[in-house]
Amino acid sequence: MEITKLQKQVDEWIKTFGVRYYNELTNMAILTEETGEVARIIARRFGEQSEKESDKTKDLGEELADVLFVTLCLANQTGVDLQDAFDKKIKKNTERDFERHQNNKKLK
Template identity: 75%
Template sequence: MDIQNAQRQVDKWIKEHGVRYFNELTNMAQLTEEVGEVARIIARRYGEQSEKESDKNKDLGQELADVVFVVLCLANQTGIDLQKAFDEKLKLKTNRDHDRHHQNEKLK
């Protein structure tokens, strides 16, 4: 799946099932909520916090997918070609960080 296709799929879903996009501020709040759910799972499953019984069946993949869905909504409604932006960002990070992490003593 490429990002452009994912943006189209989300837009189609919104038009067929969601009536319309929530406004940008509502989607930003939703994104924050979804990221919080990911953080909760990570903190309890992989971090030092104990995992509550009610959290043990939470699916990290589904929560990450929720984050991606809302990001795609925000990109669509603000006119962002996320594939282009991602490709540009990856190129920038590759050029900027090519040797940086290899030289980081903390990562050895």
């Protein structure tokens, strides 16, 4: 699914079920909170921290989806076309890093 469709889907959900968007500052705080939940799972499940029993049932996919949802909300309410922004970012990274990663001995 294209990002544009995801942005529209989130906007329709907000208008149907969410009443309205939270303001941008509230959504930024929520995004930070959701990112922290992703970090906690990664640190404990894949990093060196021990995973608490209560963390073992946490769904990484669900937490990543939370980050995506709030990111889409922020894009919608600030007028950002994420598909266009993402396409430009991929082009920029491709041009800038054309050989960089291929020549990185640390990645071999």
